[in-house]
C-alpha cells in the first residue's frame with residue numbers, strides 16, 4: 001500500500017474510532033441513570049440470591065426492576081404468578097422479539113403462567129397493517145408458530161389475538177371507567193399530531209393494554225396474583241398507570257423488569273420491523289441472514305492494523321449485541337473487541353455461525369409448531385366482568 005493511501009486510511013480510522021468512542025461515552029450511562037431517575041432497582045440483588053438466574057439477567061441485559069420482590073416470593077414458595085408480554089403482529093418475529101421471548105421462557109420455567117396478547121387491533125389502528133384481517137393472518141401464520149417453536153409449554157402459555165378474543169374489550173371498558181383522558185394523554189404523549197389522535201389509539205393504549213396486563217388476575221384465571229411485565233424503560237409511565245388501576249380494582253399492582261434493546265444491524269437504534277435492514281427475522285433464509293450480518297454496521301475500523309492496536313467500540317456495535325444478547329454466556333466479546341484481539345470479519349463469522357444454526361433449528365421446529373396452534377390459544381370466556 002502506498003504511504004499516502006495508508007496515511008489516509010489511518011486518519012479515517014482514527015476519526016471514525018474517535019466518533020464511535022464519543023458516541024459510546026454519551027450512551028454508556030443511559031441505563032444506570034434511568035434506574036436512578038425513575039427510582040427503579042438494579043437486578044443485581046435478585047441475580048445474587050436466585051439459584052439459577054436467567055442468562056439475560058446474569059449478563060445485565062435485563063438490568064432493573066420495579067417490585068420484583070412480590071414475584072420472587074411467589075417463585076420461591078410455589079404460589080401462582082403470571083407474566084404478560086404482548087406484541088404487534090406487523091411481520092415475522094425477529095431477534096429483538098426473540099430476546100423478550102427468551103426471558104419469558106425462563107420465567108415460565110420458574111413457574112409463571114405466560115399470557116401473550118397478539119395486538120392485531122393496535123397494528124390496524126396505528127396503520128401498521130392495512131386491515132384487521134391482514135394483521136390477524138400475520139399473527140397466525142408468522143408470529144404464533146415462532147413463539148411455539150421456541151419451546152413454550154402449552155399448559156402454561158395462553159396466547160390470544162385481540163380481535164379473536166373480544167372479551168378483552170369488556171375488561172378494557174371496565175378499565176376505561178377508572179382512567180381520565182388527561183392521565184392517558186400525559187402518559188402516552190398524545191395530542192402532538194395536528195390532525196388529532198385517532199380515538200381507537202387512545203382507547204387501545206389507555207384501556208386495552210392495561211386490560212391485557214390485569215387479565216391473569218381475574219377470577220377465571222385464579223384471581224389476584226403477582227404479575228410481571230417485561231418492558232423497556234420508556235414504557236415505565238404505562239406500568240405506573242397499570243399499577244394505579246390495579247389498586248383501584250382491588251388487584252395486585254403489576255411488577256416490571258426492564259430490558260435493554262437488541263441493536264438494529266444498521267446501527268440506527270433498536271432492531272425494528274419498520275427498518276427491514278436492521279433485522280434478522282426468525283423465518284429468514286440462513287443465506288439472507290448471512291448477507292445482512294456481512295453488511296452490518298460495526299464498532300470496528302476500516303484498517304485492521306489500527307483496530308488491532310486500538311480495539312473496536314463494542315458499545316455501539318450491533319454484532320456485539322447480537323452475539324452477547326443471544327448466544328454468549330459471558331461478556332468476553334467485549335474484552336476481545338476492546339483489546340483488539342478479534343477483528344470484525346472474525347466476529348461476524350462467529351455471529352453468522354450462531355445465527356444460521358439457530359435459524360435452521362428454529363425453522364425445523366416451525367413445521368410441528370404450525371400444527372399445534374390450537375393448544376396455545378386462550379378461549380376462556382370472561383364472565384366475571386359481566387356480573
Ligand code: SF4
Nearest residue numbers: 299300312317337347
Ligand atoms: S470486533 Fe465484533 S464486537 Fe468489535 S466492533 Fe467488530 S464486529 Fe463489533
